[in-house]
Amino acid sequence: MIQQHGGNLREISQRYGIPEEEILDFSASINPLGPPKGALRAILDGMEGLVHYPEIDGITLKDRLAGEEGLSVENLLVGNGSSEFIYLVPRALSPKRALVPMPSFSDYGRALKLAGCQVLPFPLTAEEGFRLDPEGLINALKEVDLVILCSPNNPTGSCLSPDKLLRVIAAAAEHGITLFCDEAFIDFVPATTIRRHVKEFPNLLVLRSFTKFYAIPGLRAGALYGHSALMEKIAAFQEPWTLNRLASAAVGAALSDAAYRESTLAMIDKERAFLTEGFASLPGVRVFPSSANFLLLETNPPMPEPDRLFTVLLRAGILVRSCASFPGLGPRFFRIAVRSPEENRLLMESFRKAIRSFV
Ligand SMILES: Cc1ncc(COP(=O)(O)O)c(C=O)c1O
Numbered sequence: 001m002i003q004q005h006g007g008n009l010r011e012i013s014q015r016y017g018i019p020e021e022e023i024l025d026f027s028a029s030i031n032p033l034g035p036p037k038g039a040l041r042a043i044l045d046g047m048e049g050l051v052h053y054p055e056i057d058g059i060t061l062k063d064r065l066a067g068e069e070g071l072s073v074e075n076l077l078v079g080n081g082s083s084e085f086i087y088l089v090p091r092a093l094s095p096k097r098a099l100v101p102m103p104s105f106s107d108y109g110r111a112l113k114l115a116g117c118q119v120l121p122f123p124l125t126a127e128e129g130f131r132l133d134p135e136g137l138i139n140a141l142k143e144v145d146l147v148i149l150c151s152p153n154n155p156t157g158s159c160l161s162p163d164k165l166l167r168v169i170a171a172a173a174e175h176g177i178t179l180f181c182d183e184a185f186i187d188f189v190p191a192t193t194i195r196r197h198v199k200e201f202p203n204l205l206v207l208r209s210f211t212k213f214y215a216i217p218g219l220r221a222g223a224l225y226g227h228s229a230l231m232e233k234i235a236a237f238q239e240p241w242t243l244n245r246l247a248s249a250a251v252g253a254a255l256s257d258a259a260y261r262e263s264t265l266a267m268i269d270k271e272r273a274f275l276t277e278g279f280a281s282l283p284g285v286r287v288f289p290s291s292a293n294f295l296l297l298e299t300n301p302p303m304p305e306p307d308r309l310f311t312v313l314l315r316a317g318i319l320v321r322s323c324a325s326f327p328g329l330g331p332r333f334f335r336i337a338v339r340s341p342e343e344n345r346l347l348m349e350s351f352r353k354a355i356r357s358f359v
Helices: 009-016 037-045 047-051 059-069 083-093 107-114 134-139 162-174 195-199 228-235 245-255 258-280 306-315 341-356
Strands: 076-079 097-102 118-123 146-150 178-182 204-209 222-226 285-287 294-299 333-337
Touching: 009 306, 037 047, 037 245, 047 245, 059 076, 059 222, 059 245, 076 083, 076 228, 083 107, 083 178, 083 204, 083 222, 083 228, 097 107, 107 118, 107 146, 134 162, 146 162, 162 178, 162 195, 195 204, 195 222, 204 228, 222 228, 258 285, 258 294, 258 341, 306 333, 306 341
Parallel strands: 097 118, 097 146, 146 178, 178 204
Antiparallel strands: 076 222, 204 222, 285 294, 294 333
């Protein structure tokens, strides 16, 4: 089957007749520690407040995020997950032609097309480990109004260093091109964020998600950082009340939990290294270096055919993300979330069993 997004447990459970609770979900890349305790407490404490509307523009969270980066609230929008802004930005800016590296997150193409924008792919290749060449991208900056980059890139995990990104942004500014950088997974590599640079570059937008790192995809919370003039245009198109009260309270509490951030980074770094090494030792598997909480794998013989591999893993209770739907990848590619130490060992064992059952 073609998966458009990870985490669609209900559909998979119905299609394959496996109860949801028996599936370990490696297809959605969510922090395996679960939400910070303080965020859960804030949600419970916030229940009584549900009789009131939330702040119309999420000003409390905007103020907090602005303060953390030395920005002002005019540089911030907050809303119902970062997805809100993937769709809002093209609607508000009406670009005619946009350059988008591929493979990358599929919603960019959908959002751009819905806004009547032509999508020009900038191919990333397996030969180059799907790394983006900043000079190549700068040379391709012709006759487009918008560039969308994802760092770390979903599904490849590759991350551009801030100095390289800033060179691309400066070149885009010279051509009057807006650069929209999706940093949905940046909290897993916090030193590489460029969000504070929105003050310097009038053409820069930076997207942040709270759902992956803080494990609250069901609650929905995200933010957009940008230069104030650009943000004014986008804010005019935003619907009211898109950050609900519980999400606002939970993100506020989550941001205060430095210990949770440290434990997450320590665990993910260690477990990503464990899985990278484990997959690299399997015959027919190529694993791409990742800075995020997921890994991209390419499988070839003697690994089982992709459909069979997917099904055998699922029968063992392991759901992985087939990358068949990503232009520039195909069925031989899989994305695997980094989960807890115990679950990751189970995953490796299931892959080894899958190979043994076919050779
Ligand atoms: C790269 C990227 N950006 C944005 C999103 C949207 O996330 P959310 O709306 O939960 O913040 C996703 C979700 O998978 C993603 O992978």
